[in-house]
């Protein structure tokens with residue numbers, strides 16, 4: 001890793017320096033395992049969250065490691081302080097123990113902004129002024145236009161070839177752009193094959209080949225905040241020294257993009273442990289199901305923490 005001299009991180013693949021003088025210094029990777037549970041305070045935790053938090057805790061203990069918590073509140077329009085307070089209360093009630101202090105992504109925007117600047121200066125990202133409607137219009141005549149693993153159409157590249165003068169003119173006139181990764185340029189700069197070690201819920205690792213191109217020119221900086229889920233999660237996992245990312249299978253495909261960003265930023269690759277998603281009796285993902293109950297609803301119905309842990313154990 002390029003951390004070291006001074007307070008910057010030198011990026012081998014770009015030659016740029018990525019300043020690090022923020023509150024949360026990059027933690028050197030330790031010998032022991034470091035895991036994290038990273039909920040978003042945009043609602044109450046449901047039993048799918050309980051499962052993920054408890055799997056993290058069980059693995060942290062089995063590996064003799066530490067469990068960290070992180071509040072992923074980049075979606076400032078939907079996150080509420082009351083939900084954040086409820087996260088702490090519900091997890092504590094459930095019997096989950098984590099280290100303090102707990103970082104909030106909303107307090108770390110400058111470091112995401114610096115990463116975006118670095119990637120843009122290195123020719124790996126560009127501003128995009130398109131609305132969803134612009135993207136839809138650009139592909140309207142092409143019914144078989146490819147989609148990313150989340151189902152969104154791949155970006156058709158409208159802003160990729162915009163002249164520097166036009167970009168400057170738009171930015172100067174107050175147009176707020178998103179930032180997109182130039183996926184073909186990013187993949188072209190890889191030194192070799194890209195992949196990760198995947199354990200699932202087992203103790204046996206398998207190597208997974210990453211397919212970052214499936215995401216196209218993904219948004220790594222939102223229009224409203226200088227950052228995105230994909231960028232922030234990669235930066236924060238590195239800064240918190242996370243060795244094992246334990247999260248749901250719904251993020252398996254995104255791991256290809258996360259591995260690419262880690263390579264571009266010269267971050268070490270964590271191991272990944274994507275766990276199964278709880279499903280209801282109709283096969284719907286529990287977090288999306290109307291039947292998903294919040295932990296506090298179950299608590300209000302008189303269930304004990306042991307009952308909820310058992311409920312999760314029964315459902316998995």
Ligand SMILES: [Zn+2]
Pocket residue numbers: 127128129130157158159160
């Ligand atoms: Zn655009």
